[in-house]
Amino acid sequence: MRAVAAAAAILTLLxxxxxxxxxxxxxxxxxxxxxxxxxxxxxTAASPRVVTADGxxxxxLTGTLTNTGSSPVTGLGARxxxxxxxxxxxxxxxxxxxxxxxxxxxxxxxxxxxxxxGASEPVTLSxxxxxxxxxxxxxxxxxxxxxxxxxxxxxxGLRSRMAAVRLLLPVLSLPWGAPAGxxxxxxxxxxxxxxxxxxxxxxxxxxxxxxxVTLTDDGLAASFAPGGRLAGLVEALAARAPVGSPLxxxxxxxxxxxxxxxxxxxxxxxxxxxxxxxxxxxxGADAARAWLARLSATLRGSCVxxxxxxxADLVALVRSGASDLARRAVDDGRQLTGRLLGTPVLADTVWxxxxxxxxxxxxxxxxxxxxxxxxxxxxxxxxQPGATQVSGVVPLxxxxxxxxxxxxxxxxxxxxxxxxxxxxxxxxxxxxxxxGALGTQDALGALAFRALSGARAGGPLVLAPPHRWxxxxxxxxxxxxxxxxxxxxxxxxxxxxxxSVAAGAPxxxxxxxxxxxxxxxxxxIPPAVVASVAEDRDDVERxxxxxxxxxxxxxxxxxVFDPLLRGMLRAVSGWWRGDPAAARVQAxxxxxxxxxxxxxxxxxxxxxxxxxxxxxAPVPLTVANGLPITMTVRVELASTAGLRVAPIxxxxxxxxxxxxxxxxxxxxxxxQFTVEASVRTPDGGALGEPTRLQVRSTVxxxxxxxxTAVAGVxxxxxxxxxxxxxxxxxxxxxxxxxxxHGTGTGPPTGPVRPPVPVRxxxxxxPAGxxxGVPESPVTGGPEGPRPAVRPxxxxxxxxxxxxxxxxxxxxxxxxGVTAPDGxxx
Numbered sequence: 057m058r059a060v061a062a063a064a065a066i067l068t069l070l071x072x073x074x075x076x077x078x079x080x081x082x083x084x085x086x087x088x089x090x091x092x093x094x095x096x097x098x099x100t101a102a103s104p105r106v107v108t109a110d111g112x113x114x115x116x117l118t119g120t121l122t123n124t125g126s127s128p129v130t131g132l133g134a135r136x137x138x139x140x141x142x143x144x145x146x147x148x149x150x151x152x153x154x155x156x157x158x159x160x161x162x163x164x165x166x167x168x169x170x171x172x173x174g175a176s177e178p179v180t181l182s183x184x185x186x187x188x189x190x191x192x193x194x195x196x197x198x199x200x201x202x203x204x205x206x207x208x209x210x211x212x213g214l215r216s217r218m219a220a221v222r223l224l225l226p227v228l229s230l231p232w233g234a235p236a237g238x239x240x241x242x243x244x245x246x247x248x249x250x251x252x253x254x255x256x257x258x259x260x261x262x263x264x265x266x267x268x269v270t271l272t273d274d275g276l277a278a279s280f281a282p283g284g285r286l287a288g289l290v291e292a293l294a295a296r297a298p299v300g301s302p303l304x305x306x307x308x309x310x311x312x313x314x315x316x317x318x319x320x321x322x323x324x325x326x327x328x329x330x331x332x333x334x335x336x337x338x339x340g341a342d343a344a345r346a347w348l349a350r351l352s353a354t355l356r357g358s359c360v361x362x363x364x365x366x367x368a369d370l371v372a373l374v375r376s377g378a379s380d381l382a383r384r385a386v387d388d389g390r391q392l393t394g395r396l397l398g399t400p401v402l403a404d405t406v407w408x409x410x411x412x413x414x415x416x417x418x419x420x421x422x423x424x425x426x427x428x429x430x431x432x433x434x435x436x437x438x439x440q441p442g443a444t445q446v447s448g449v450v451p452l453x454x455x456x457x458x459x460x461x462x463x464x465x466x467x468x469x470x471x472x473x474x475x476x477x478x479x480x481x482x483x484x485x486x487x488x489x490x491x492g493a494l495g496t497q498d499a500l501g502a503l504a505f506r507a508l509s510g511a512r513a514g515g516p517l518v519l520a521p522p523h524r525w526x527x528x529x530x531x532x533x534x535x536x537x538x539x540x541x542x543x544x545x546x547x548x549x550x551x552x553x554x555x556s557v558a559a560g561a562p563x564x565x566x567x568x569x570x571x572x573x574x575x576x577x578x579x580x581i582p583p584a585v586v587a588s589v590a591e592d593r594d595d596v597e598r599x600x601x602x603x604x605x606x607x608x609x610x611x612x613x614x615x616v617f618d619p620l621l622r623g624m625l626r627a628v629s630g631w632w633r634g635d636p637a638a639a640r641v642q643a644x645x646x647x648x649x650x651x652x653x654x655x656x657x658x659x660x661x662x663x664x665x666x667x668x669x670x671x672x673a674p675v676p677l678t679v680a681n682g683l684p685i686t687m688t689v690r691v692e693l694a695s696t697a698g699l700r701v702a703p704i705x706x707x708x709x710x711x712x713x714x715x716x717x718x719x720x721x722x723x724x725x726x727x728q729f730t731v732e733a734s735v736r737t738p739d740g741g742a743l744g745e746p747t748r749l750q751v752r753s754t755v756x757x758x759x760x761x762x763x764t765a766v767a768g769v770x771x772x773x774x775x776x777x778x779x780x781x782x783x784x785x786x787x788x789x790x791x792x793x794x795x796x797h798g799t800g801t802g803p804p805t806g807p808v809r810p811p812v813p814v815r816x817x818x819x820x821x822p823a824g825x826x827x828g829v830p831e832s833p834v835t836g837g838p839e840g841p842r843p844a845v846r847p848x849x850x851x852x853x854x855x856x857x858x859x860x861x862x863x864x865x866x867x868x869x870x871x872g873v874t875a876p877d878g879x880x881x
Contacts, residue, residue, distance in 0.1 A: 094125025095171075097134075097179070097207055097219040097485075101493050105500065106538050107185060107195065107227040108545075115193065117181045117205060121219070123171035129218065131210040133165030136183045138225070141199025145470055148505055151202035152474055152488075152498060154222050154481025158204035161189045165208065181205065185231055200505040201225045204484065220484035223494060224474070224501025226538070228508075228545050245549035246507045247515030249556065250303075250539060251361070251407070251432070251467075252532075253310045254289055255523045257631045258366045258642075260318045261329065261649050262623030265611040266684045266712070269326035270335075271318075272645065277340025280319065280347040285491070287347055288529015294354045296536035303540050306516075306550025308359035310407055310523075313389035314366045314626070316396045319348040352397050359553055361432075362393035362401045364421075366625040367523055369581045369633060370408050371572070374417040376586035381593060385625050386421045388618070402554055404429040409523055409630030410579070411467055412437035414572040418452070422462060430557040432520065435466040437576070439569045446470065447517045451561040453569045463561050464568065465553065467520035474502035475521035489522075495531030500538035507547040516551035523630055579634040581627075588643045589627050592650040596620045598741035599654060603685050610685040610711030624650065656682025657689060657709070658744030659733040674718040675701075675751070677733055681709035689743060691717055694732045706738060 099119040104111040117136065123129050139158040142148050150156050163183055171177060184192035195201075207219040256279065259271045279286040297303040323345035326338040364370055364385040373382040386406055394401045406413075406422050411434030413422060422431045435446045446468045451461065475496065477489025488498035499519065506517055521527075527535075542548040600617045627643035660678040681687045687709045693701045702720040709715045734746040 093216070093218040094123060094127075094211065095129055095207065095209060095218040096122045096124055097205065097221050098122070099205055099221045099223070099487060099494060102223070102497065105225075105493075105497060105534055106504070106541050107225065107229070107231070108541065109229040109231060111231065113186065113231040114182050114184050115225075117179075119179050119205075119221075120176055121168065121171065121179045121207065122176040123173055125211065126173050127211055128170060128172045129209040129211050130170045131215065132168035132170060132207065133209070134168055134179065134181055134205065134207045135163050135165045136181055136193065137162040137204050137206060138193050139202040141197060141201060141227075142224075142505060143199075148200070148224075148470060148502060149473070151222070151224065152478050152486075152502075154478070154484040154486070156202045156204075156222075158202045158222070161192075161194045163189065163191055163193070168207075171209075195227055195230060198227050198229060199508060200501050201227065222481070222484045222486050223488070223497045224505075226501045226504030226508075228504065228541065228547070244510065245546055246510065246517050247551040248306050248503075248507070248539070248542070248548040249516045249518045249551050249553050250307045250535075251310050251518065251520045251553075252289075252293065252307055253363075253521055253523050253525050254286065254315065255310075255312045255363070255367055255525065255631070256286065256315050258312075258314050258318075258626040258629050260314065260321070260623065260626070262620045262626075262646065262653070263649075264616050264620065264653060264684055269318075269321040269324070269338075271322075271326060271328050271338060272331075274328045274338055274340060276318065276322065277338065277343055280322075280340055280343035284343075285526075285528045286315075287343075287350075289527075289532050290347065290351050290354055292529045292532035292536055294350075296533055296540065299354075299357055301540075302543050302550050303536060304358060304550075305552055306548075308361050308402070308553040309355055310361040310363055311393055311397075312363050312365075312367050312523075313392040313396075314622075316348065316351070317392055319344040320396050323348065348396070352399070355397055356399050358399070360393065360397065360399055360401045361405060361407055361553065362390040363407060363523065364625075365389040365392070365622050366628070367409060367630040368625045368628050369630050370406075370421055371412070371414055371417045371577075372581040372583075372586055373628060374420050375414075375580070376583045376590070378586055378590050378593070379420045381589070381621070381625060381628075382417065382421050384621060388622055402557070405432065405553075405557055406430075407432040407520075409633060410434065410576050411472070411520060412572055412576045413570055415453075415570050418462065418570060429462045431462065431464050432467060432518070432553075433464045433570075434469050434472065434520070436469045437571060437573060438464055438466065439571050441566070441568075447515055449556050449559065449561050451565055451567045453567040461560070463557065465518060465556055467518040468506065471499060471502050471506065471517075471519040472522060475499035475519065475525070490526055491528045491531065493530040493534050495527040496535035496538075500535055503539065504542060504547070507542050516556055517548075518553075581632060581639050582636050585627055585636070585639045585643045588647055589624050592624045592647055593621060595650055595654045596624075598737050598743065599657070599683065599687075601739060601741065602657075602687050602689055602737035602743065603683075604688045604708060605685055613685060616683060616685050620650065620653065653683065655744040656680070657687055657735055659691065659735060659747040659749075660714070661747050662749065675721050675731070675749075677717045677719055677749075678714055679707055679709050679717055679735060680714045681712065684711045686710055687743075688738055690736045690738060690740075691719070692734050692736060693719060693721070694734070694746075 097119060099117055101118045103116050107115075115136065121132070121134075137158055138161050139151065139156050140160045142151060147156070151158070166181060168179065169177060185195050186192055187194060193201075201224070203223050203225045205221040206217060208215065209218045211218070256276065259273055259276060261270045261272065263270060276286075278284050281287060293307075293309070297307055322338065322341055325341050327335050328338050329335050364382075365388055366385065368382065368385040370382045370385065373379065373385070390401050390403070406429070408417075408431070411432065413431060413433065418431065422429055431452070435444070438450060438452075446466065448466055450464050450466060452464045454462065475489065475498070477486055477495075477498065486498065487494040489495060499521065503517075503519055539548065543550060596617055600613060603613050603616070605613050624646045627639060627646045629642070632639035632642060658680060660680050662678075675693070677691060679689065679691060689707055689709060691704045691707060693704070700722040702722075704717065704719055707715055707717055731749040731751050732746045733749055735743045737743060
């Protein structure tokens with residue numbers, strides 16, 4: 057009998073082992089998958105998300121399994137396994153990081169079809185919440201469990217865990233009919249506040265009135281439209297937390313002012329500028345208008361917390377010397393949000409990026425004039441002298457010693473981590489923080505853990521998701537529904553954020569100093585980017601200083617320049633924290649746009665060179681103003697040595713207009729030369745790029761004039777010298793002339809020749825000596841004695857067939873006189 061009993065026991069054990077391995081469970085479930093197994097599991101839905109007595113008794117998960125490898129996967133099997141209830145914050149953090157094995161209960165695997173390379177198949181897994189551990193999750197008590205969806209398979213003959221998805225499952229009460237287990241101790245209600253951020257990456261470029269609204273992409277059109285992310289957030293809020301509901305009392309919507317301002321401007325039409333400069337009309341004007349109207353109606357009468365404009369990195373701005381921009385981001389953000397939504401915003405309360413400030417930034421932007429300000433801060437950014445405090449309101453040390461009463465509303469870092477998701481694990485993935493219904497499942501689980509643990513140290517317990525929250529309407533719906541269940545179960549009590557700020561810190565509480573975490577400092581916007589934004593700010597301030605507003609003429613200065621200063625905050629948005637390359641790209645886009653606006657006040661380049669024909673000719677210039685406000689500017693000309701410019705009066709250029717300026721100038725030389733014309737503010741600040749003008753001058757220069765004058769003087773002197781010599785020659789003729797045969801002081805010697813007869817005009821008889829010419833006493837001629845002529849020789853001064861005349865004959869007597877018969881005898 058003993059042998060039979062032993063054999064029966066062995067057979068029973070074997071049957072149990074075979075049954076346990078029936079669903080291809082031969083893989084080692086505890087072995088983590090490789091970094092990239094080529095198999096991806098996406099879990100998109102779970103029901104129930106919170107286990108309650110009146111809820112479903114079976115957990116159902118749906119998703120998709122995809123073979124991303126190059127070879128088929130066979131022998132696939134999946135199961136849902138869980139951990140024991142998480143009993144400490146460290147255990148929850150371990151589960152969020154994917155380090156919890158979650159193998160307290162491991163039901164059998166469910167067979168799945170094989171997957172060819174690149175194939176994808178829908179997956180549905182169902183497991184009872186209670187029952188035996190081999191076929192159910194075997195829940196026996198309330199608490200929060202870590203779940204693991206474990207997929208095993210075989211590729212290339214090797215079997216292993218190939219995919220795993222982790223998430224938290226809160227159990228508030230066991231399904232009806234479940235066996236009674238040890239109940240958790242009663243905890244009471246935990247004061248609870250939920251921050252609900254609505255933030256998108258900034259897309260709008262700085263513009264001035266009259267210009268079309270310009271975006272860098274059209275992603276907001278889809279987000280505003282029905283089914284889009286932002287539309288879903290508003291719809292979930294209206295459906296799950298309507299005005300007057302218990303949950304709405306403890307909920308505060310945190311909004312980026314730039315988002316609502318962009319929606320308001322898109323509603324009137326806009327354009328999209330691609331990275332290559334191509335401009336196309338935007339397609340989301342109607343969707344933006346409808347979304348803004350729906351948001352305004354949903355938030356009316358609710359708590360609204362305005363973030364800094366563009367959710368700017370306030371600490372980075374203050375540390376880099378741009379405190380004025382940090383203050384503008386906070387102050388303008390509150391004013392814009394309240395005006396555009398038509399509802400009051402929470403006054404003097406700031407929620408910085410990552411919930412952290414340093415003392416210098418708190419002094420600049422976190423304190424109200426009456427000392428009643430508040431900052432929503434992560435508990436790990438505030439000094440913790442004793443036991444760690446993750447909730448409540450604490451007084452903050454005054455960095456200015458001004459006696460202010462700034463308080464800090466602490467947010468729970470564990471809840472923030474769960475809401476944002478952790479990507480540290482290489483053994484499993486999590487849908488936390490992403491789109492889809494399960495994007496907020498971990499946040500809901502962590503919130504239930506705090507509520508079940510009775511974390512009520514002064515309260516309220518604040519769930520503050522990251523500003524860069526990627527959840528959509530389905531995830532928001534899950535979170536809001538779960539939070540309402542906690543309130544209904546008596547585990548959470550809604551507490552308005554404004555009420556906590558107004559109540560302040562408990563009496564006698566010690567002031568806490570800020571401790572800016574090093575890891576957060578490493579994520580700041582780079583100082584070089586902030587410096588670039590500061591340069592853009594200086595350019596805009598130069599424009600403002602040169603503006604000359606006249607009532608009814610152009611736009612007021614605040615409508616022109618304030619949007620530009622707010623728009624440049626886009627480059628220091630908290631959205632780019634931890635991504636220096638993206639921050640530099642945005643700074644480049646903003647800087648280029650500011651340069652375009654500053655450069656719109658300039659001297660226009662003429663179509664051709666200026667031609668100056670006189671020494672003091674004016675140079676005509678055209679100054680253009682591309683801004684919708686009157687600008688007072690100085691025009692300056694800088695040239696080579698070719699032009700001397702008189703002082704130019706200050707010019708007033710009308711909005712979007714031009715003015716002609718005639719610049720008095722003195723030309724110093726002839727030729728063509730270059731002149732640079734620039735426009736400056738009255739105090740000397742540069743506006744626009746200098747314009748190069750070509751000037752052509754036909755006026756003689758100073759050197760040329762002196763050379764001409766010297767040449768003229770020399771010409772006059774030479775002419776005078778010749779005249780003087782001629783006069784002297786004429787005076788030495790009859791009386792004192794000297795000939796070749798005498799000195800001119802006595803009578804001539806040698807033979808005397810009679811005077812040359814003069815032919816009468818028209819062939820008439822000889823007329824005798826020329827009329828009016830005195831006869832010489834020797835020769836009868838006017839020039840004294842003539843030399844003797846030998847036989848056969850011509851007299852000196854004559855030639856055959858020529859018009860030469862005897863030497864000494866005056867010019868007046870030579871004209872028209874010839875020898876008889878054209879020759880001399």
